[in-house]
Amino acid sequence: MIDFVWLTLIKATPVIYAALGGVLSERSGVINIGLEGMIAIGAFTGVCVSYATGNAQAGAAAGVLAGALLGALLGIAATRFRVEQIVAGTGINLIALGGAAYGLVVVFGQPGASKQVAALGTGGETAMVVAALVLAVLLHLFLFRTRGGLHVRACGENPRAAEVAGIDPLRVRLWATATGGAFAALGGVFLAMAELDLYSDGMSAGRGFIALAAVIFGRWNPLGATGAALFFGAFSALQYTLQRSGIPSELMQALPYVAALVALAGFAGRARAPAADGIPYVPVR
Amino acid sequence: MESRGPVGLVHQHFELVDRLTVWENVLLGREPRRGWRIDVAAARAQVNELAARHGLAVDPDALVETLPIGIKQRVELLRELEREPAILLLDEPTAVLAPSEIASFFATIVALARRGTAIMVVTHKLAEVIAYASTVSVMRAGKIVAQMQTAQTSVQALAQAMVGGELPPLAQRAATPNAAEPALRARRLSARSEADAIEEFDLEIAPGEIVGIAGVEGNGQTALADALAGTIPHDGTLELRGSRGTIPQDRQREGLVLDWTIAENVLLGRQRSPAFHKGPQIDRGASVAFAQEIIEQFDVRPPRPQAPMRGLSGGNQQKVVVGRALAGEPAFVLAYQPTRGIDVGAAALVQSRLIEARNAGSAILLVSFELDELFALADRIVVLFRGRIAGTFAREGFDRGRIGALMAGGS
Numbered sequence: 274m275i276d277f278v279w280l281t282l283i284k285a286t287p288v289i290y291a292a293l294g295g296v297l298s299e300r301s302g303v304i305n306i307g308l309e310g311m312i313a314i315g316a317f318t319g320v321c322v323s324y325a326t327g328n329a330q331a332g333a334a335a336g337v338l339a340g341a342l343l344g345a346l347l348g349i350a351a352t353r354f355r356v357e358q359i360v361a362g363t364g365i366n367l368i369a370l371g372g373a374a375y376g377l378v379v380v381f382g383q384p385g386a387s388k389q390v391a392a393l394g395t396g397g398e399t400a401m402v403v404a405a406l407v408l409a410v411l412l413h414l415f416l417f418r419t420r421g422g423l424h425v426r427a428c429g430e431n432p433r434a435a436e437v438a439g440i441d442p443l444r445v446r447l448w449a450t451a452t453g454g455a456f457a458a459l460g461g462v463f464l465a466m467a468e469l470d471l472y473s474d475g476m477s478a479g480r481g482f483i484a485l486a487a488v489i490f491g492r493w494n495p496l497g498a499t500g501a502a503l504f505f506g507a508f509s510a511l512q513y514t515l516q517r518s519g520i521p522s523e524l525m526q527a528l529p530y531v532a533a534l535v536a537l538a539g540f541a542g543r544a545r546a547p548a549a550d551g552i553p554y555v556p557v558r
Numbered sequence: 559m560e561s562r563g564p565v566g567l568v569h570q571h572f573e574l575v576d577r578l579t580v581w582e583n584v585l586l587g588r589e590p591r592r593g594w595r596i597d598v599a600a601a602r603a604q605v606n607e608l609a610a611r612h613g614l615a616v617d618p619d620a621l622v623e624t625l626p627i628g629i630k631q632r633v634e635l636l637r638e639l640e641r642e643p644a645i646l647l648l649d650e651p652t653a654v655l656a657p658s659e660i661a662s663f664f665a666t667i668v669a670l671a672r673r674g675t676a677i678m679v680v681t682h683k684l685a686e687v688i689a690y691a692s693t694v695s696v697m698r699a700g701k702i703v704a705q706m707q708t709a710q711t712s713v714q715a716l717a718q719a720m721v722g723g724e725l726p727p728l729a730q731r732a733a734t735p736n737a738a739e740p741a742l743r744a745r746r747l748s749a750r751s752e753a754d755a756i757e758e759f760d761l762e763i764a765p766g767e768i769v770g771i772a773g774v775e776g777n778g779q780t781a782l783a784d785a786l787a788g789t790i791p792h793d794g795t796l797e798l799r800g801s802r803g804t805i806p807q808d809r810q811r812e813g814l815v816l817d818w819t820i821a822e823n824v825l826l827g828r829q830r831s832p833a834f835h836k837g838p839q840i841d842r843g844a845s846v847a848f849a850q851e852i853i854e855q856f857d858v859r860p861p862r863p864q865a866p867m868r869g870l871s872g873g874n875q876q877k878v879v880v881g882r883a884l885a886g887e888p889a890f891v892l893a894y895q896p897t898r899g900i901d902v903g904a905a906a907l908v909q910s911r912l913i914e915a916r917n918a919g920s921a922i923l924l925v926s927f928e929l930d931e932l933f934a935l936a937d938r939i940v941v942l943f944r945g946r947i948a949g950t951f952a953r954e955g956f957d958r959g960r961i962g963a964l965m966a967g968g969s
Contacts, residue, residue, distance in 0.1 A: 419595050434586070439588075547577075
């Protein structure tokens, strides 16, 4: 039982990080379809820097920074240039996933997977699992207890009203999307450098999209999204537990995704996104 | 531009965050803090104090989206007052208020002015100007064309200054024969739009009759209009004989394709009519001739069928919409705020054309938030409150006081 709970947490953690990133940016009014790419770029950059420096912490920091930069790229596209956010996010996924696949050949001289690098180890894994839960609570407090959080929410609901009140919606959105990118990249760092010690092509495996579902399932609320990610994690853990039961493994691997789909289909109608989520804002001034 | 102190602006369309509370909206950007977090108790106290000082009672913890429109305006006003503005600008502040709310709203504003705030109201309701303002400036085509003391002027003088001459009188109402069969008959009509709903609505309109719908915005007008136009599903029965013309509530979103020309726009709704086809192709000549007809009848400027719609002023755009709806003597006309946001001259023209359509035998449903317009045009007024009929008045029995009371939910 303890094993199952721990496995659930391990499987949920990358999704929690990405979902928190999604909650933050969507609360400010930017839909982040690029979470998947931000997970991948966090994982890949972390592994590369760790490989180059031999320092896992430096790798992790670099991974987070890369996620923030990719988030900022989406943020600038969505605010300054008012690009359709779904298209921009999809573009970011293509760039990040393709870039990482190509980067494997450039940096490690081999396709498919990187060499093994210095990683964060079991201690790091435990710390990052706990940190994900702590981050969820902190983000909740930020959004619902602080001025900054109120301003983020105002920008996601009615950016014009926020601007009238002296808040710069474009700056808030850019900041929220970049920070959200850093959160998602933490999920990638966890995958590649805490659970494992290498980057392999496609290792994000749709977790960014599951995180998007978790954002909706969790009603754009950090704690709710965390709960939804744990739900996904539990089905992933279940899949490992049931692998010995003789059911074809491909079918079992699909289980968490099917569970997410069913949950979302049954739930999405009742959830209400921030009113200005995904709508580019044209400032008055 | 110079001002001594901050300028507050209350928008016609509120700039509130619907899913935040009243205090969050009022203090947005200036929230009191204690340590890392917002001091909610202090914020609540601050809003309560502000509300008490100005006599604008609100519940600081209410979610704005749950509030009626008059209270939302109060919240918007409080947000501006919190900044202690030297000048307060109000843009069409009474457009969304019931007559009784208007009186108390102006009581607040006048009290504010007595305490030393300069107040500027932008409005097209001349009677309110005369009743509450001390001075008035008339703007036409971006220029101030007249400035006077309110005490020394009148509604008629202001209207003249706005038009730049005598306003032509409205078309005469002709006696219309009593028809055996109504043109439109709705029985127990229920429908729900995004904005509002109607329940068990009964209505008959005879040929040659204008029925006016009075009510504060949001009491079922949109649902009624959309159900009659057939754009939302409804329960109950709806019988409509013959053709219909529609003047939708938002000409730019529902009425026109702004990037098309006048000739292309007047074709909309008639695109399947054989009169506008030559074989499988659209008969461009016929649509240009049709546009020319509307342009002449309604004095549309510029008078070119090939002019792109986007280049026309709001009043001229509306003339095209109305002309298209009334062409061909439709049996039923749905007119939703046909003079919203257009100048007095264009409004008078539109109103006259509606009366002429009525005289020619069209049955007209007129939804308007202007009692004056309803009084001028309607043969019968139906008051709508919370989706139900609160009262019906025949033209001989129009009573401003009683209609106003019913609009506000009184009896």
